[in-house]
Amino acid sequence: MAEQRKGNLSTLERNKVAQFLLQKSCNGKLNHGAQKEASTSFGITRKSVYKIWKVAEQQLVSGNPVILLPRKQGNQHKDRMKLDVEKVRNLSVLQRSTIRKMAVHLSVSKSQVGNWIKDRQIRAHTSAIKPTLTEVNKLARLRWSLSHLSPDISNGKLDFTGMHNTIHIDEKWFYITKCSDRYYLLPDEEDPYRSCKSKRFITKVMFMCAVTRPLYSSDGELIFDGKIGIFPFTTKEPAKRNSKNRLKGTLETKPIQAITKSVIKDCIINQIIPAIKAKWPPCASKHIIIQQDNAKPHIDPNDEDFKAAANEDGFSMKLVCQPPNSPDSNVNDLGFFRAIQSLQDDKHANGVDDLLRNVSSSFEELSAEKLNNVFLTLQCCYKEIMMVRGGNNYRIPHMNKGGLIMRGTLPQNISVEERLVRDCLEYLMQPENNDGTLYNINHLVSSFGY
Structure with missing residues (x-):
């Protein structure tokens, strides 16, 4: 049997x-x-x-042939509670900030809300605060985005310029550690112990980063990685008294806390410009645009000392300011700083010197491919800005650059439909939007016959 x-x-x-x-x-x-x-x-x-x-x-x-069909597998959950879509729509965003709050306002259990999320009937979203834009800001952003387009129309589309002669500079505070961090431990491991004298005064150093778009040859060989440098705002001061770590008079690295216009000017003239001249590839144009934001400590584009230093040795450098309230128009703020910080967070630091080494090594570790990807994302953002008429109420686009690189189909520049460009120009030509400022879009205006 x-x-x-x-x-x-x-x-x-x-x-x-x-x-x-x-x-x-x-x-x-x-x-x-x-x-x-x-x-x-x-x-x-x-x-x-x-x-x-x-x-x-x-x-x-x-009277049918005897054929037993496959049986349905698993519980079909016919009695599962359905999501009341209208009830969810009537909740304010503050009432949806946590699963617990949603469960209370929908009169269901937390696990039920979790099931709806798992079934993708509800999606999670992290909301980030964006700068408030005036109408003048929106028009400036729209003109700025259009100014980076080439006037040549091919197959009903216009491409963005290569941006190989534009250097983006910006500042950021890098901290020696974070107030709160997450680790994944084994059940028998002890919780890591971290301490400092004050969470309000964690050691930090401001850096100025200068990058441009990497330059490749026609056969795809890297000519220039685009990384000009990352420069800390620090000074050397002698120790005022003896301690267990050093003797009195030993030079110590101290961060400059007050970043004034003179500090910024000294960094640009004495560090960034010499670095550009030393690293700039001979085959590239020496007519260079240095793009900065509108922070008060930044120097005036017509500063005489800057002009004298920037127009030597055959170089012609011009300082321009990006539109106000527009961090999404600078590759550093858009993603490059985040890439540096993700690497810097993995390195342990005990003091200012360690922090400087960690940030500098993280900057050098980033590949030219990563930097080129951020420039493509910047062009995608310019396209989105055109679609929302200068606003910032859009999602940063994703185009699966890694997959495109593997297939060898990553575009060199992003294309914009001719119809979109024409609509934006007509919008700018309206009497209420035309203030006489064209922001270097004359080439497009004449190309489209306006």
């Missing part, structure tokens, strides 16, 4: 049992002992044999 099976039979096995029973039947009636014989032959219970026969008998009565 075969050992009785445990678990469900496959569709093939159920059909074999059904055919066996049909051979042991006459005029739709099973012969005496057929169920017991099938149970013994196939090693299943008589109850399973009976269920299979009832299905086969129904098909015989209806």
